[in-house]
Amino acid sequence: MNLPPPGPLTVSLVVEQLWQPVPGGSGTYVRELVAALSSVDGVAPVGVRARGGHGHAGLPDDLPLFSSALPRPLLYEAWSRARLPRVPGPRPDVVHATTWAVPRRSAPLVVTVHDLAFRRAPEHFTPRGVRFFERALRVVRGEADVVVVPSHATAADCTAAGIEPDRVRVIPHGVRHDDVGPDRTRAFRSRHGLTRPYVFWCGAVEPRKNVATLLDAFARIVGQTDLDLVIAGPDGWGDAPRDVRNRLAELPAGRVHALGAVPWSELQEAYAAARVFCFPSLWEGFGMPVLEAQAHGVPVVTSRDTSMAEIGGEGVVLVDPTDADALAEALVVAHGERHDALAGAARANAAGYTWHRSAAAHVDAYRAAAGAAR
Structure with missing residues (x-):
């Protein structure tokens, strides 16, 4: 492959995701990547969006x-x-499609595929959504010079879907966190009436996030430990929000705290004040909340055989996310006998994931695409 000569590449990145009602994890990726690219030599990023932003x-x-x-x-x-x-x-x-919204290939094309969840569990998506994703996947197979994925788990899904392995580059995300001191954690606890240590979960309440199983697991330990449960994030779609509300009503009053959507600064406080973070998602392309919790030195309980297991290092306890008994046991372990060791390993693991490193790897991908001449 003949790479282009050194020099800044102008890269048009699709940043439209940031004007969606709920930008989600893809929005975090777009925002942090673009910010980090400004500190990396060899690229001149520009953003493209729809009318009206x-x-x-x-x-x-x-x-x-x-x-x-x-x-x-x-x-x-x-x-x-x-x-x-x-x-x-x-x-x-170079054009960089940062999500499944893939523009016409008017220059060498890089596409980020965060996951192929619509193939793993199409029932979690609308039929119209699945059709859109499938068309985008055909475009990626036919037009993308380089396909960026955040994990080896997603890379395997891409090759199974017919994308040649030599076009796929695994580039993990970075993690950004706010240093939260004791004064802020005390203030956070006081605002929300949190007097006990707690298990924390955050995200949009939707089917694959598997919050219902977490609530079942918490119901098994609520009378045996001093742990509360704190959940933060907006309602997603499907029956999950209603199911979660029904299960919350069955738990003891005062032991579960549903915060709803919170701003980034308060999310950082929620992580920092937590005893354990639990993220039993059935599938993720990357699982950013795992690293966000680890960056605060919080032990994590998450799902085995997923991207979260891949990125979590030694700072996680891995379980079958569909087994409420196993999840309950893992929460007790992370709260108790293994807490301090897991906390140290968590912080050390998260330190290895930086957006500068991710951005530099993206620039390598842009140069590879520019030299591919597909």
């Missing part, structure tokens, strides 16, 4: 932003079905 949505203020003439629904459909239009703004050296 206002402000920078947390992106660097000096990032050039170019808007399509089409609003989001029409732009996504045009890219998906007609493969038109090309990205707005000056013609770049």
Whole structure:
């Protein structure tokens, strides 16, 4: 492969995800990657978005932003079905589709595939959503010069879906956290009436997050330990939010605290004040909350045979996420006999995941795409 000569590559990144009602983990990836690229030599990033986005949505203020003439629904459909239009703004050296919204290939194309959950559990998505993802997957197979994935678990799914392994690059995300001191954790506890140590969970309440099993596990230990349960995040879709509310009503009053959606600064306080973080998701492309909790030195209980097991290092207790008894036992272990060892291993593991390192690997991927001449 002949790589292009050294020099900054202009890369048009699709940043439209940040104007979605709930940007989610993909939004975190877009925001942190773009910010980190500014500190890496060899790339000149620009952002592209649909018509109607206002402000920078947390992106660097000096990032050039170019808007399509089409609003989001029409732009996504045009890219998906007609493969038109090309990205707005000056013609770049590389186009980077950071989610399944994949523009026309008007320059060497890099696509980030976060996961193929729609193939693993299509029942967790609307039929329309599955059709959109399948069309995007066909585009990636046919047009992408480089496919970036955050984990080996997602890489294996991509190759099983027909993407050649030599086009796939595993580039883990980084993790950013706020140093939270004792004064802030005390204030957080006081605001929310938290007088006992607690298990923490965060995310959008949707089927694959498996919150119901966590509640079943907590019900088994609530009378045996001093642990409370704190959950934070917005309602997702499907029956999961209603199911979770019903199960919450069956637990002892005062032992479960549902905070709803919280701002980033308060999320950091919730992590830092937790005794244990539990993330029993059935499947994730990466599982960022695992690293976020570890960065605060919090032991993690999470799902074996998933990307979370892959990235968690020695700071996790791994269980079958569908087994409430095993999950309950793991919570007791992480709270008790193994807590201090797990906490130290968690912090050390998270320190190895930086956005600067991730951004530098992305620049290598951009150069590979620019030199691929597919």
